[in-house]
Amino acid sequence: MDLTNLSVISQTLESYEETIVFKLIDRAQYAANLITYEAGKSGFRGAGNHSLLELRLRFQEQMDTMFGKYCIPEERPFVNSVSTPRIKAIIDDRGVLLEDCNVVNLTSEIKNGYIRMVPHFCAPGDDGQHGSSVEEDVYALQAISRRIHFGSLYAAESKYTADPQGFGKLITTQDEAGLMEKLTRKEVEERIIERIREKTIATQATVNRSIRRVIDPDVIVQFYREIIIPVTKKGQILYLMNRKI
Amino acid sequence: MDLTNLSVISQTLESYEETIVFKLIDRAQYAANLITYEAGKSGFRGAGNHSLLELRLRFQEQMDTMFGKYCIPEERPFVNSVSTPRIKAIIDDRGVLLEDCNVVNLTSEIKNGYIRMVPHFCAPGDDGQHGSSVEEDVYALQAISRRIHFGSLYAAESKYTADPQGFGKLITTQDEAGLMEKLTRKEVEERIIERIREKTIATQATVNRSIRRVIDPDVIVQFYREIIIPVTKKGQILYLMNRKI
Numbered sequence: 442m443d444l445t446n447l448s449v450i451s452q453t454l455e456s457y458e459e460t461i462v463f464k465l466i467d468r469a470q471y472a473a474n475l476i477t478y479e480a481g482k483s484g485f486r487g488a489g490n491h492s493l494l495e496l497r498l499r500f501q502e503q504m505d506t507m508f509g510k511y512c513i514p515e516e517r518p519f520v521n522s523v524s525t526p527r528i529k530a531i532i533d534d535r536g537v538l539l540e541d542c543n544v545v546n547l548t549s550e551i552k553n554g555y556i557r558m559v560p561h562f563c564a565p566g567d568d569g570q571h572g573s574s575v576e577e578d579v580y581a582l583q584a585i586s587r588r589i590h591f592g593s594l595y596a597a598e599s600k601y602t603a604d605p606q607g608f609g610k611l612i613t614t615q616d617e618a619g620l621m622e623k624l625t626r627k628e629v630e631e632r633i634i635e636r637i638r639e640k641t642i643a644t645q646a647t648v649n650r651s652i653r654r655v656i657d658p659d660v661i662v663q664f665y666r667e668i669i670i671p672v673t674k675k676g677q678i679l680y681l682m683n684r685k686i
Numbered sequence: 687m688d689l690t691n692l693s694v695i696s697q698t699l700e701s702y703e704e705t706i707v708f709k710l711i712d713r714a715q716y717a718a719n720l721i722t723y724e725a726g727k728s729g730f731r732g733a734g735n736h737s738l739l740e741l742r743l744r745f746q747e748q749m750d751t752m753f754g755k756y757c758i759p760e761e762r763p764f765v766n767s768v769s770t771p772r773i774k775a776i777i778d779d780r781g782v783l784l785e786d787c788n789v790v791n792l793t794s795e796i797k798n799g800y801i802r803m804v805p806h807f808c809a810p811g812d813d814g815q816h817g818s819s820v821e822e823d824v825y826a827l828q829a830i831s832r833r834i835h836f837g838s839l840y841a842a843e844s845k846y847t848a849d850p851q852g853f854g855k856l857i858t859t860q861d862e863a864g865l866m867e868k869l870t871r872k873e874v875e876e877r878i879i880e881r882i883r884e885k886t887i888a889t890q891a892t893v894n895r896s897i898r899r900v901i902d903p904d905v906i907v908q909f910y911r912e913i914i915i916p917v918t919k920k921g922q923i924l925y926l927m928n929r930k931i
Binding site: 452505 | 742889898
């Protein structure tokens with residue numbers, strides 16, 4: 442995979458869309474269960490002040506780390522600091538010019554944006570299925586996070602490479618508004634949004650709606666418009682402002 | 687949910703189909719990576735003779751147990767014995783008349799059947815993404831296992847209740863062939879298979895095939911025909927032969 446080629450990067454981002462849609466649909470089979478996002482309400486023995494979601498994220502990331510996750514720049518942990526894998530993991534040079542990849546860690550925006558969206562695509566109330574519910578949350582959050590961090594790092598580097606002088610000037614003057622304008626490709630964003638709407642519709646076309654909850658495509662579209670796309674651009678700016686010269 | 691009503695049970699099984707399709711499609715984005723299924727080849731420090739998949743199943747199930755999984759009869763672990771959850775889990779009486787739910791544990795058939803299917807829907811070879819690959823395996827296996835155990839327990843009990851005398855005679859004479867015949871509803875099986883084909887097609891209708899691997903619907907159809915449906919019926923027979931009178 443050529444991670445300096447903007448068209449390859451865009452295609453990779455596109456290939457992540459199905460997974461995000463699948464995970465959100467699976468999460469929607471459980472009620473909103475908002476208590477699982479409240480600090481100190483986990484009901485988990487010996488867990489202190491964390492929410493149940495935070496606990497699940499912590500255990501999941503500890504396990505994933507052993508199996509080689511978080512060795513590549515686009516895999517950023519929500520909770521844990523990165524530790525050592527117990528299998529041989531892919532640690533190749535992916536062309537990310539950062540001293541510390543965690544300067545582009547958008548997981549807290551992602552988590553907050555996601556939690557705000559939950560009541561819009563899950564049934565209201567509490568079905569008692571807290572374990573299953575946070576399990577699906579974690580899978581959805583990981584898929585969204587991979588998309589946002591991949592887009593933040595590689596798309597920014599590739600855009601920079603196409604016009605080092607133009608970007609260099611904006612970086613030197615710390616002109617965030619100028620960077621935002623230069624990074625934005627409105628017609629691409631609209632194409633992504635249209636595509637995510639079509640995928641959400643197609644994926645649910647054969648569902649028996651009397652037994653499975655369906656997500657309104659507008660909710661995923663809005664999530665892309667208000668969270669995924671702007672947070673990715675915020676990540677691109679963070680990348681550029683911290684890029685090693 | 688009325689777990690004695692065969693039509694409710696069938697609808698629940700139907701509602702699990704999307705999740706199974708989603709997980710298989712996500713797994714197909716990685717190569718077959720057959721070494722991850724080989725004993726002693728995990729490359730995992732301090733792991734002994736297990737395969738990487740077995741290790742992932744072990745860690746996943748330990749975590750899931752803490753979060754309340756395996757407290758209901760249709761959730762059977764692949765590797766671990768059941769231990770105590772650390773959150774309040776749903777432990778209601780679901781009408782399963784077994785002394786020990788683990789007499790209906792089909793996880794080893796499920797795992798073996800699944801591993802045999804992998805080369806038919808994943809790209810051949812090894813892409814080095816072993817951690818991600820077994821991660822998706824576990825999610826697929828759990829979704830398949832829930833479907834099979836749910837169908838084994840509740841469908842068998844509900845069929846029994848509809849004709850206790852007819853089933854009672856076959857159970858008393860240990861007539862497994864007779865039970866298999868009485869449990870089989872050929873037209874229902876064909877309807878399930880047709881539905882799973884349509885869902886696999888619809889779910890992948892909008893995929894960009896140049897960047898995402900697509901699963902041949904025939905492979906999932908064959909998996910339903912050769913593994914999911916017959917193993918569920920095997921589970922129903924096991925249930926009936928061990929049913930408390």
